[in-house]
Amino acid sequence: MIHPAWLPSEAFRAIGSRRVLVQGTGPLADTVRHEIAEACARFGGTVVQDRKTAELILSIAGPGGEGFRLGRRGDATVISADGPSGLLNGLFEVVRRGERAFGPALTDERHVPALARRMLDHWDNVDVHPVMGQVERGYSGGSLFWHDGRPRDLGRVRDYARLLAASGVNAVAINNVNVHTTETRLLTDRLTEVAGLASAFRVYGIRVHLSVNFAAPVILGDLPTADPADEAVRAWWKSTTARVHEAVPDLGGYLVKADSEGQPGPFTYGRSHADGANMLAEALEPYGGVVHWRAFVYNHRQDWRDRSTDRARAAHDHFAPLDGTFRDNVILQVKHGPMDFQTREPISPVLLGMPSTRLAVELQVTGEYTGQQRHVCYLPPMWSEVLRAVAGNVSGLAAVSNAGDDPFWTGHPLAQANLYAVGRLAWNPTRDPIAILDEWIDLTFPGASAELRDVLHDLMDESWQTYEQYTAPLGAGFMVRPGHHYGPDVDGYEYTPWGTYHFADRDGVGVDRTVATGTGFTAQYPPLWADRYESLATCPDELLLFFHHVPYGHVLHSGVTVIQHIYDTHFAGAHRVTAMRERWQEAAGLVDPALHARVTERLDEQQRSADEWRDQINTYFYRKSGVPDAHGRPIH
Ligand code: BDP
Numbered sequence: 001m002i003h004p005a006w007l008p009s010e011a012f013r014a015i016g017s018r019r020v021l022v023q024g025t026g027p028l029a030d031t032v033r034h035e036i037a038e039a040c041a042r043f044g045g046t047v048v049q050d051r052k053t054a055e056l057i058l059s060i061a062g063p064g065g066e067g068f069r070l071g072r073r074g075d076a077t078v079i080s081a082d083g084p085s086g087l088l089n090g091l092f093e094v095v096r097r098g099e100r101a102f103g104p105a106l107t108d109e110r111h112v113p114a115l116a117r118r119m120l121d122h123w124d125n126v127d128v129h130p131v132m133g134q135v136e137r138g139y140s141g142g143s144l145f146w147h148d149g150r151p152r153d154l155g156r157v158r159d160y161a162r163l164l165a166a167s168g169v170n171a172v173a174i175n176n177v178n179v180h181t182t183e184t185r186l187l188t189d190r191l192t193e194v195a196g197l198a199s200a201f202r203v204y205g206i207r208v209h210l211s212v213n214f215a216a217p218v219i220l221g222d223l224p225t226a227d228p229a230d231e232a233v234r235a236w237w238k239s240t241t242a243r244v245h246e247a248v249p250d251l252g253g254y255l256v257k258a259d260s261e262g263q264p265g266p267f268t269y270g271r272s273h274a275d276g277a278n279m280l281a282e283a284l285e286p287y288g289g290v291v292h293w294r295a296f297v298y299n300h301r302q303d304w305r306d307r308s309t310d311r312a313r314a315a316h317d318h319f320a321p322l323d324g325t326f327r328d329n330v331i332l333q334v335k336h337g338p339m340d341f342q343t344r345e346p347i348s349p350v351l352l353g354m355p356s357t358r359l360a361v362e363l364q365v366t367g368e369y370t371g372q373q374r375h376v377c378y379l380p381p382m383w384s385e386v387l388r389a390v391a392g393n394v395s396g397l398a399a400v401s402n403a404g405d406d407p408f409w410t411g412h413p414l415a416q417a418n419l420y421a422v423g424r425l426a427w428n429p430t431r432d433p434i435a436i437l438d439e440w441i442d443l444t445f446p447g448a449s450a451e452l453r454d455v456l457h458d459l460m461d462e463s464w465q466t467y468e469q470y471t472a473p474l475g476a477g478f479m480v481r482p483g484h485h486y487g488p489d490v491d492g493y494e495y496t497p498w499g500t501y502h503f504a505d506r507d508g509v510g511v512d513r514t515v516a517t518g519t520g521f522t523a524q525y526p527p528l529w530a531d532r533y534e535s536l537a538t539c540p541d542e543l544l545l546f547f548h549h550v551p552y553g554h555v556l557h558s559g560v561t562v563i564q565h566i567y568d569t570h571f572a573g574a575h576r577v578t579a580m581r582e583r584w585q586e587a588a589g590l591v592d593p594a595l596h597a598r599v600t601e602r603l604d605e606q607q608r609s610a611d612e613w614r615d616q617i618n619t620y621f622y623r624k625s626g627v628p629d630a631h632g633r634p635i636h
Contacts, residue, residue: 003408003595004157005163005202005416006443007095009042013446014098015091016043019053024060028084031130031166031203032058032091051076052570053104058095063556066170066205068093068113070101073316077101082112085170085205092166094440098446104616113143117173117360118426119257119292120164121210123470126175126182126190127280131483136176138367139373140404140411145174148183148403151193157200160403165204172206173398177257177294179213187212187240188220191247196249196528207252209292210244214276215264222442227269227344228279238626241283253289255333255398273297273318274325281327292360292398293326294349295319302499310497310511310519312338316349320399320524324356331358334500336386338521339500342477343468344382345544346533351525353391361386361394365418369477370467371488373402375606376580377467378460380421380433387429389617397426412602413595414460434461445591448552452590458583466580467544469573472617476502476510479617482587488613490620500589509562510545521545552625566621567629570614577603577610 016039018358023191024033036058037047049056058079063071068090072078078088086248093111094101123136124143133143144160147151162171174197175183186194189208198208217223217236227233244251258265266276277293284291298314314513319332326332327635332354339347341364351361364370371377399422403409410416420438434457441448442458471488472479478500481489493500503511512518514534522534532538533547541556553561560568581603584598588596615636622628622635629635 001407001594002159003592004412006420006440007166007407008444008446008466009039009165010446011098011443012039013043014102015056015094016040016045017515018045018055018102019048020045020056020058021051021054022058022087023049024058024081024084024087026084027203028088028205029060030088032359034092038065056167058087058090058094060084062086065112065605069110070094070106070444071108072104072106077106081524088165088205089168093203093222094628096167096443096626098442100530103593113168113427114391114429115395115397115426117171117290117421118169119173119176119213119360119396119398120169120365120401120422121173121362121398122401123366124174124177125180126193127180127185131182132178136178137364137368138402138404140415141406142404142451144192144403144405151196154196154200156405157197158203160409161201161204161206161411163419164206164423167268167420168427169423170206171209172201172401173209173211173250173255173292175211176399177211177255178261179216179218179257180265183211184213184219187216187244191244194244194251194577195247196349198251201248203629207250208248209252211255211257212280213264214258214266216240222527225269226264228266228271228275229269233364233563234279234282236279237283241287241289245287245289249287250366251287251289253284253291253329255292255298256280257294260294261300264445265297272322272325274322277330278325278327278561281329284406285327285329288329290329290331292331292333295348296340296362300497300499301497304495304497304499304501308519309499310513310521312511312521313392313519313524314338314499316353318526319350319357320353321519322357323354326357328358331360333360333362333396335362336383339477342462343370343471344475344542344546345388345477346475346546348387349529351393352526352529353524355393355547358396359390359394360378360398361390363397363422364400364436365399365422366402367415367418368465368485369480371606371609374416374486374602375416375467375609376412376459376463376603377418378414378421378463379418380425380436381462382423382464384429384431384433387425392430397422399426407594408598413598414456416440417460434577437461449590455583455587455590459580463580466573466576469569470504470613471573473552475540475543475560476512477546480504486618489577489607489614502545504621506624506626508549508551509621509624510549511547512549518549552627561627563621563625563627564630567631567635569619574607574610574614575609579615581607587624 061080082089513521
């Protein structure tokens with residue numbers, strides 16, 4: 001059985017037991033009508049045609065737009081939508097409120113999304129990749145879109161689109177940013193598959209985007225070059241894009257990973273990333289499409305002995321000089337941190353330093369470096385910090401999806417909350433992440449008892465911080481097993497060409513990224529930020545080792561030494577997991593037994609893994625430093 005996630009039928013009871021009027025035409029109004037008719041059939045309400053008797057009125061009151069007004073008119077609750085998408089968004093607002101949407105106390109509210117583009121990126125392959133599997137960094141089974149190299153039944157895709165629409169998402173990229181040969185063909189001879197997926201997403205107001213391979217003209221055998229200055233190449237993209245739009249008239253656009261981790265790009269031809277992005281933007285422009293061009297460009301074949309190189313600098317070094325040179329329909333998609341989705345990173349300086357470029361911030365819902373959906377790790381507290389810092393600079397959010405064909409959608413059932421919350425935060429980045437968690441609990445477990453709610457909060461509220469405690473300390477990243485990135489491997493990446501180092505030796509640890517003595521990365525920030533990170537006196541503890549190389553005896557703002565902090569947090573984090581496991585047993589009988597069993601199994605693994613992290617990290621730093629634990633706990 002497929003778990004209904006945050007849309008069990010019970011969530012529609014308040015609507016489905018009333019007299020409801022829907023006014024408006026078009027596919028999205030039809031979707032809303034269909035949702036209401038189903039709910040009424042289940043809960044005894046009626047679809048009415050008359051305003052006078054209606055208890056809920058949903059109407060399209062404007063020419064277009066995603067916003068809506070919610071309020072009371074007489075005895076009815078009314079959604080006046082700016083356009084068809086607003087109608088759907090209004091419906092889900094009423095679903096979220098349940099009975100609370102119907103009291104006379106309801107005051108007029110206007111709802112509009114803060115970020116215009118709220119996108120999920122799927123790293124799905126059509127075929128199963130020999131190393132990466134079908135979904136790259138996927139921890140929830142196979143793809144929702146393809147099976148055995150063929151498109152799946154669209155029913156489940158439609159259910160997925162519905163879940164996403166109810167969270168506020170309005171765009172998806174359906175295939176992996178590493179575009180292999182089969183997936184390159186989605187642009188040409190596999191277009192009918194794209195059209196099928198687009199039809200499933202369209203009825204929920206979600207536009208499909210395609211990840212494209214920059215070298216597609218060469219890979220598909222049509223041209224000898226992919227040089228963006230070559231007229232034949234430009235013409236190829238224009239005619240190919242025209243054909244794509246014959247099949248999918250409302251395609252949202254292209255997503256591109258270029259000159260990164262082996263993907264082809266404009267550098268091959270001595271051209272800039274603006275040249276590359278602008279060529280695709282020109283091809284998409286007649287159709288209102290956009291190019292999401294990723295800023296994740298760095299040299300993954302570095303000489304690790306060369307201390308002057310710094311992977312954290314790469315995106316800003318490449319892109320900041322191009323500010324103002326991108327066409328209007330290019331969106332530069334920037335990972336939230338300068339490295340790569342680590343548990344703790346500072347904000348990418350690209351997001352603070354390109355005022356004349358349209359920017360989208362990229363987050364990773366799939367927990368590649370945050371427990372891979374085997375650990376409980378509720379990420380919105382991290383995302384909320386990011387979004388508050390870049391508010392006003394970005395107009396979009398793109399997040400790597402964590403959903404797959406798993407019956408619980410996300411491997412770990414509690415990881416559904418991350419998927420739900422990312423859309424809600426994109427709609428309103430100022431929301432309290434814990435209030436969003438409450439919303440998810442209400443929808444997913446309608447009528448949840450106070451007891452269940454408390455257990456879920458105990459497990460999830462601070463789970464990101466707990467994960468951070470027992471894994472890599474103080475902003476040091478990548479102490480993970482190379483390749484699959486699960487579990488500890490203290491030096492796994494230390495002497496590799498990937499540019500991911502912590503520089504631990506017998507005297508100290510951390511990467512010196514200061515201007516004074518290090519790589520100069522701090523200078524990429526606006527002055528106030530740069531000063532804060534440059535100085536040991538003001539650099540926040542949790543990012544200390546990201547910016548500074550310090551002796552083990554360095555005293556943190558918290559008053560403890562770096563080495564003692566490492567020991568303390570690792571013991572505390574693993575201990576906390578033990579408490580979480582015990583707490584979860586109190587939820588037995590309060591949730592679906594299959595869900596309870598799945599979470600129990602995951603918590604067992606989280607405990608094993610947290611203990612392993614604790615022991616390896618503590619032992620490593622004890623052996624490097626020779627400093628014993630002040631509290632005499634066992635470290636070998
Ligand atoms: C890294 C992943 C890799 C992705 C890459 C990306 O390990 O699988 O292809 O990000 O974002 O974190 O392109």
